[in-house]
Amino acid sequence: MPSGLAALLDDVSIIARAASASVDDIAAAAGRAGSKTAGVVIDDAAVTPSYVTGLSPARELPIIWKIAKGSFFNKLIILLPAALLLSEFLPWxxxxILMLGGAFLCYEGAEKVLEKLGGAKHGENLESPIEDPVAFEDKRVKGAIRTDLILSAEIMAITLSEVAADSLLVRAGVLAIIGVLITVVVYGAVALIVKMDDVGLHFAKEGRTEAGRNFGRSLVSAMPHLLTTLSFVGTVAMLWVGGGIIIHGLHELGILLPEAAIHQAQHWVETIAGGLGGVLGWLTFAGLSAVVGLVLGAIIVFVLHNVLGLGHTEEAAGSAAH
Known part of the structure; x- marks a missing residue:
């Protein structure tokens, strides 16, 4: 009996050490993957505030919470199992799939740019009367979750590429950790951004010192400009992330020239920029990727709206209603 108990304890000890090693592997891999996804996380955080800009302040946090729940569902229920299955059975x-998602981002970003430049508007927007606020909010939430799905797919794909050689358990653990942490960070940051005007209003009214009240008033006056800027950054982010996905996908499929040309331009800027080479080189890569995304997106917009006629029915109905 004692020897049997000793053997059992020894087996438990071995299992515990193996589990501990797996946890360590997952933590280390999650750290590597997290650093690689930082750029897409920033894009995600920039895109989301545009979905609550101009809506009732009382609805801001509920809308963000709806989008966050959709993001958790995207990452953990849809993308995590799909990523694991693809990595096991259909890695090619x-x-x-990522390129299709990138093309969709290019389309959405280009459509927003064309609308700002005076193009036809497709569906309800903040510049036109909103006849059904509940339906409009629902459309915005669905649109945000759809965009989140694309950005989340890119995040999960980058993460998967960092742990492709690891075991299935490690891959699953890393994808889950990255999915949860990034969702919490992104939507926590977005919630803070969109409620900063309420914080400023509180300081402006309840501040104990004149300096505090002045700070509150400055914060209130600055927030509309910040949200407008974030909306602009979000549109640009769609284009550069979408364009970057397409360029990298073409490289993986054997079409090397687009990515090689952009990297050559990036290296040239880094060489001549000296101490600012890193920042300006990255801006060059992002800018050229955004140009690619804008051109591709504009082509898709033209084909969908002018060749296939998609969106014209909705637009005509809106015009008739007015």
């Missing part, structure tokens, strides 16, 4: 399909 990951790049084409």
């Amino acid at each position: 399909a990951i790049i084409p």
Whole structure:
């Protein structure tokens, strides 16, 4: 009996050490993958505030919470199992699927740019009367979750590429950790951004010192400009992330020239920029990727709206209603 108990304890000890090693592997891999996804996380955080800009302040946090729940569902219920299945059975399909997502981001970003430049508006927007606020909010939430799905897919794909050689358990653990942490960070930051005007209003009214009240008034006056800027950054982010996905996907499929040309331009800027080379080089890569995204997106917009006629029915109905 004692020897049996000793053997059992020894087996438990071995299992515990193996589990501990797996946890360490997951933590280390999650750290590597997290640093690689930082750029897409910033894009995600920039895109989301645009979905609550101009809506009732009382609805801001509920809308963000709805989008956050959708993001958790995207990452943990849809993308995590899909990523694991693809990595196991259809690894070749990951790049084409990502490129489809990138093309969708280019389309959405280009459509927003064209609308700002005076193009036809497709569906309700903040510049036109909103006849059904509940339906409009629902559309915005669905649109945000749809965009989040694309950005989340890119995050999960980058993460998967960092742990492709690890075991299935490690891959699953890393994808889950990254999915949860990034969702909490992104939507926590977005919630703070969109409620800063309420914080400023509180300081402006309840501040104990004149300096505190002045700070509150400055914060209130600055927030509309910040949200407008974030909306602009979000549109640009759609284009550069979408364009970047397409460029990298073409490289993976053997079409090397677009990515090589952009990297050559990036290296040239880094060489001549001296101490600012890193920042300006990255801006060059992002800017050229955004140009690619804008051109591709504009082509898709033209084909969908002018060749296939998609969106014209909705637009005509809106015009008739007025």
